[in-house]
Amino acid sequence: MKYLNSAISILGVFSFLSLLAFYGALHDIWHDYASSEVWAHAGQPLPEWYATVNRCPLEWGVVQVGFLFVLAFHVLFFVRIIKSQSAPAPKPTLN
Numbered sequence: 190m191k192y193l194n195s196a197i198s199i200l201g202v203f204s205f206l207s208l209l210a211f212y213g214a215l216h217d218i219w220h221d222y223a224s225s226e227v228w229a230h231a232g233q234p235l236p237e238w239y240a241t242v243n244r245c246p247l248e249w250g251v252v253q254v255g256f257l258f259v260l261a262f263h264v265l266f267f268v269r270i271i272k273s274q275s276a277p278a279p280k281p282t283l284n
Contacts, residue, residue, distance in 0.1 A: 193269055200262035207255030214248040214255075221245055 228235045 190272065193265060193272070197262065197265050197269060200258060200265060203258040204262040207258045210251050210255050214251040217248045218245050
């Protein structure tokens with residue numbers, strides 16, 4: 190249980206930092222990314238240079254890695270809840 194609590198504490202910090210990274214990455218994607226559907230809707234062909242420059246691979250990578258931290262944190266957190274509910278109650282001691 191000690192290792193589980195340590196892992197949850199560490200992943201909790203990474204999970205919170207992931208939320209901040211999500212904001213930054215998704216903000217960049219919102220302002221920089223325009224899919225080929227947007228170009229088609231505007232009646233413009235997709236420029237050759239656009240396909241390699243403006244796909245936001247770093248930002249999407251941050252979102253993917255951050256999601257793994259958030260997922261791992263929540264899985265371990267729920268495992269701890271289930272383990273603590275199924276553990277027998279400590280026996281009272283007489284002093």
